[in-house]
Amino acid sequence: MSGPQTTPDQSGQVSDAVTGNWVDTYAPDWTRPYLRLSRADRPIGTWLLYLPCVWGTLLAMFFTGEMRVFDLWIIIGCGIGAFLMRGAGCTWNDITDRDFDGSVARTASRPIPSDQVTVKKALLWAVVQSLLAFLILITFPLQAIVLGIVALVPVAFYPFAKRFTWWPQVFLGIAFNWGALLAWTAHTGTLQWPAVALYLAGLSWTLFYDTIYAHQDVEDDALIGIKSTARLFGDQTPKYLAWFLVITVALMGYAIVLAAPRGEIFALLVALAGPWAMGWHMVWQLRRLKLDDGDLLVALFRSNRNAGLLPVLFFAIALLV
Template identity: 50%
Template sequence: MTSTAKPDPTDFTDIRRDGWIGRWAPAPFRPYLTLARLDRPIGTWLLLFPCWWSVALAAPRWPDLWMMALFAIGAVVMRGAGCTVNDILDRKFDAMVERTRSRPIPSGQVSVRQALAFLVFQLLLGLVVLLQFPPAAIGLGVLSLALVFTYPLMKRITWWPQAFLGLTFNWGALMGWAAVRGDLDWPAVVMYVTGIAWTLGYDTIYAHQDKEDDARIGVKSTALRLGDTSKIWIYGFYTLTYAGLGLSGRLAGLSGLYLMVLSLAGLHLAWQVATWRPDDQNDCLDKFKSNRWFGWLVLAAILAGKL
């Protein structure tokens, strides 16, 4: 007998009901912790790794662990702030998309006024962290706010919002170098541009989760723009990522061990695209999350290149 039961509309959602927030956090704090995506750390990792790569690249020998910790705290706070801005601006769109309709703002758990107050709180925390850095890094951190506040609007006006996400998420490649050296130089600039290519790859994979809903409500993305050619384009983005990271390490004077370990990171990117199923929402999410391992491999390559 064929079942006529309708599927639960929350079956595919980015809210983790069995995560640590739902199990351990006090009820009044749960919507805010969820708004900041603290139960979904992959975004924090993707924001943090360019910072850590750059700090390690700029260090004379080994990276300063206190500075690495400051960037980790800053990544958690500013990723949460960015998600809050995104959800405030996208609340009407989120209510129409299966994956996002149960987020705190569209579901009514948090009002816009409450979300704005939470955003101010996060920005103040971010300022406290930022002030621990040298002046050049502080200036770059302040400039990054322009990207944080404008990126969520890009999906309304361009088919390439993933490029603007790349500009935003990889800003730490500039800040990390400036925090160590007090200036900017070509290794950091090349790493920043390279990070944009990396983001174009992984966020196009991510965007394929929502392509049907995005087409229905009029939201733009590279997943819709590139369509069935997405795999070819992502191969290209990831090839640029590998080549750019190689060049950045070369400019920074890393040893041959860097390229040897970096090749493992390159193989990971190739595996991502070769095994990716664009029409499988769960596989899109899994491949997107796997970029955490790519980030660790690149960091390991930089440290190896210091030997």
């Protein structure tokens, strides 16, 4: 591969880091390369991994009609686990992509291609994060632990998907929404159809937001042979995003209907307002979308934190009415 197309920041800051982030502002110097590997300076990925966990927990509580102290730990534990596993997954991704990242303008400043961290140290860091996440996982019921271990398969496999398929975002969705299955199972003790429908809704949502994100790199990806839905769809992207929007809302609504207790019509309607509101947020993103505006693409991608928080709000209200 050719060398980087941009000169990395001498401070080591990654080019697409959030302005004024805590890593580059407050973290000790020696920790910064490792925290950058974990994308701690770009927290949106942790949110996108975590939100399906919260959906799964709240929808499971809606299904059983039970709210226990342990459910609070599921939500907190999944938050810590999402931070750690997102960090481990991103570190693994950077290890496997190290020969590509140096040739892409947006990724040339990452810690491995910019020589802030060696591959061996990065691999050790991925193992440390994974082990810490495992300590969280083993506090959950056995069925959830098994699901958590199985989740390592798509996490390990995802970085290679863009080398052989135009749909790597599907593999990202498989990995990123696993928390919906795990959190549901941690509460109920078994995996059931509402959780599966919720999981598939999250997968469709991932196709929506990560296709937007991938449009930043279509030119560089074409030069080095990396595949993505952004390259596959091209100028037809808005049409496909509209379909992902509809599928996301429909599947989440179906999950809610499957989970709703009989006779709780008002609570059901409140819960259904979650995917409805989320769908309108996605419509707002589509209306603003400009495929050639990199800054806007990043802003829209990051706005999906707010989109994903809308079902959390309405699910929580539905539990209280």
